[in-house]
Amino acid sequence: MTDSKYVLVVEDIHKSFGETEVLRGVSFQVAKGETLVFIGPSGTGKSTLLRCVNQLTVPDRGKVWLNGEEVVHSHGKINLYRQKMGMVFQNFYLFDHLTALGNVEISLLKVKKMNKKEAKEKAMHELERVGMVQKANFYPAELSGGQAQRVSIARALAMDPEVMLFDEPTSALDPELTGEVLDVMKNLARAGMTMLVVTHEMGFASSVANQILFMEDGAILERGTPEKIFYRPDFERTQKFLSKMTELYGDLGQKNG
Amino acid sequence: MDSLVFIQKQLLPALLEGTSVTVKLILLSIPFGLLTGIIVAVGRVYGNKTISMICRLYVLFFKGCPLLLLLFMIYFGLPPLGISFSPIAASVLGFVLCNGAYSSEYIRGAIQSVKVGQITAAEALGMTRLQGVLYIILPQAFRRALPGVGNEIIYLIKYSSLAYMITCIELTGAGKIVAARYFRFTETFIVIGIIYLILVTIATKLLNFAERKLYYPGMGPTSFKG
């Protein structure tokens, strides 16, 4: 059942919204320090899958284990689990009424109950990691998309999570702003963070992913290393999707490489 | 002139005590009214079915019931049932219940206008529902509700005059007594009117100041510019 070398084990997740079955039995494991990238056509449940991992969406069936412990949506404990899983959203969801610093600090102050001095130090440290120290006292409305997203990464990192979940982090950004965010993510991956990333950025996937999982119609069709998936996929549908991506985004190896 | 002497010698001294009672009433009612408004609004939006229904009924009743009637209920209606209030206590209670109902509507609207993503992010960070509401939703909602809530506070200042009707001798009441004694109603009530205008203007300035101070960029439309 649980293998202690895996940080995250996801088993047979099913989720339906009304009549539509969005996830049909998805399973995978993530080892420490691995980066898993989920690709696939829109609407195939990739975002829903991520939200099932930290139970923002409760799956109809299936289980999730974090470091050997089952993640249950029980009242008190779920918050403890969420503290160990950092999530970055497509639309950032920064807290509008707080500065960048405030955004990173707040969960340290209220959830981890740090004192003000410690919280500020840690927050500034995280902002530095993502290169946003200069803008610490700026409000979300005053930041560009790329800057806002980096702050939101810092906010999630501040909790020292075991695993980071990225839900299409660059999809809402103007093209010239995606680079700064992807760079932060790449550095994170190379530094050893365990990451699950849903994205269309193939260049990112090819450079840092340990595994790529291609999803279609709510199930994982294929999984493998970047070399395998990009150059020798087993399924024709995978191939088709990838060539479409190349059409839209340019060569896999070169863009944002 | 006759009137000016009256105003100086008899009226203003007599009104001093009344004004202090009025100010006391206002200062007691505002914070509790606000608190009530927040509790009812939060209960209505985040409470379960029963709590939400109770809050709805609360708002329905205390918005639809005239303040004067409410004051009479508390001051005259409750004693036969064994509950007695002093004129000041009864007045404050009435003001709080009434103001709470009106304020809660503004706060409720503001809460519902906060983007859903805010609480999603809060939950993802491991905050409990309560923490999310307390530290993320309410700070934003309160700022947005401030113009409306501020308006209600202005109303409170004016309606404090109704306390006189349940024998609380505040500004208006003190004025009526003096006016009746010297038979100078017009001058008296003009002066009283001016005092209320001063109170209201001070309050408006304070509220505008508060709005400015609490403003954060990207908040949305405000009642002041820049």
Added chain:
Amino acid sequence: MQAVIESFPYIISGMGVTLGLVGLALALGLMVGIPMAVGQVYGGKWTGKFIAFYVWIFRGLPNLVLLFLFYFGIFPLMGLNVSAFFIGALALGLRSAAYQTEIFRGAILSLGEGQMLAARSLGMSKNQAILNIMLPQALRIALPGWSNEYPILLTDSSVCYAIGVMEIMTRGNQMVTRTYQPMPIYFACALIFILMNYGGLSLFRAVEKRVHVPGFGSSDQS
């Protein structure tokens, strides 16, 4: 308890007086408010200042003070013998006019200058443009905010008790002194007000629906 129930007809007949107060006040507020709003937006500098002054005074004064001022002060001073009912309606109406001015002014301003420019470019005079283009739209926009005056005036009408107008509150109090049962009677009065409130609101909603022009403004301002 019997006595309480027997007092109901007397109290309910006060509804007519209350509605009379509210109706007159709304009408007065309308007749004074619309011209003042137009005057503030399109009038000269001093007109605007004067109107702003009026609005400031009548929004800052408590109803009770206004009533006392008129009933005990100004009217006797001028030797006019006017019934409490009309004085009440006058005070409420003048106050409502101040609020209505702001409502209509906001509505007119929200139309933007494009409408006026288009009208003038077609050769309409300023007054024609105001009458035929700006006001019809502004009044529709103002409707939700304006209908808010109804519940306000309804609850404010109860203050006319202080000068003896025979509306619901006054009658209720008379019955209380007779039956010595304050709570049931007050509660009944409250229900009457709440029902009148609700009834009026439904009426205004219906009116809003009828005059609604598709794609126009945001009539979902409840």
